[in-house]
Amino acid sequence: MATNRRTEPLKLGRFLRGDLDWIVMNALAKERDRRYESANEFAGDVERFLNHEAVLAGPPGAAYRLRKFVRRHRPQVIAGSLLLLALLAGIVGTTVGNDLGCTSPSRRCRGE
Secondary structure, eight states, rough: OTTTSSSSSHHHHHSSSSSSHHHHHHHOOOOOGGGGGHHHHHHOOOHHHTTTOOOOSSOOOOOHHHHHHHHHHHHHHHHHHHHHHHHHHHHHHHHHHHHHTTTSSSSSSTTT
8 A cells, every 4th residue: 555655654654543543433433422423424534634634533632633733734833933933032132132221321221
């Protein structure tokens, strides 16, 4: 199967683990209420898996959803992170510069 997809067996194994395991286990669950209610629901989960979105069969945790969001929107997340980092660096630089400027006897500082 790995040669058909032109990938390494280890990479294919990592791709198939996780969400796809949850989908299969949900489809094969012994308890009827834990299984998919219809074939359309099952197909929707497979489609979400292929689109790197959160699947219904997966854990509903926030970390899982965040990981899926970051994977889908990696460039936007990187850009937003860099913008936030630049903003924080500007705040820190301004604060430190203001505090260092107050040590000069020729400048008025707050509280004087």
